[in-house]
Amino acid sequence: SAVISQKPSRDICQRGTSLTIQCQVDSQVTMMFWYRQQPGQSLTLIATANQGSEATYESGFVIDKFPISRPNLTFSTLTVSNMSPEDSSIYLCSAQLGTEESPLHFGNGTRLTVT
């Protein structure tokens, strides 16, 4: 098991600004991921956070808009840049502790509202 601390838990931001979300895992981690979840909808993978190198982005997500860092095994940040109201969503950090078949553990999410 793992405890994933994600902050902030929520924020209200003005359009055009940026927000950085932090994620800290209390265990040794193999993989870290960032997801987005619109209310009542499925989880959408933004990117895989790679330790010490550039993140691997999914189709529709780019580094300029969602820069990600992972300076060590257990810590990652996601920045939502130049925000617009369409970026209003819940952003979830997740971590995998074992093999590729291991379940994901999730942080409690960051509820972002862009006005």
Next chain:
Amino acid sequence: GQNIDQPTEMTATEGAIVQINCTYQTSGFNGLFWYQQHAGEAPTFLSYNVLDGLEEKGRFSSFLSRSKGYSYLLLKELQMKDSASYLCAGLDSNYQLIWGAGTKLIIKP
């Protein structure tokens, strides 16, 4: 394409049994997960099936049929705290998770 289908919403009565179905189409298959997500909270892992059959874990059981591309989550002796969304996710040949939209389960007294 890859796809996970599950009902949008289900209603059940406290103390009863409910079965949440999930059908999947993935490029290759490395297993199927069920997660529980209470409103405003993070998803939490419930079960993982990669072989055909039923796996029981207390009040919750999960079933898989690989030939039919089908799984279900069975919840027994329902409690009010079981009101949540239940997410089905398939793991494809590249170990990418394909997520369903979730089934919102409403438990009535």
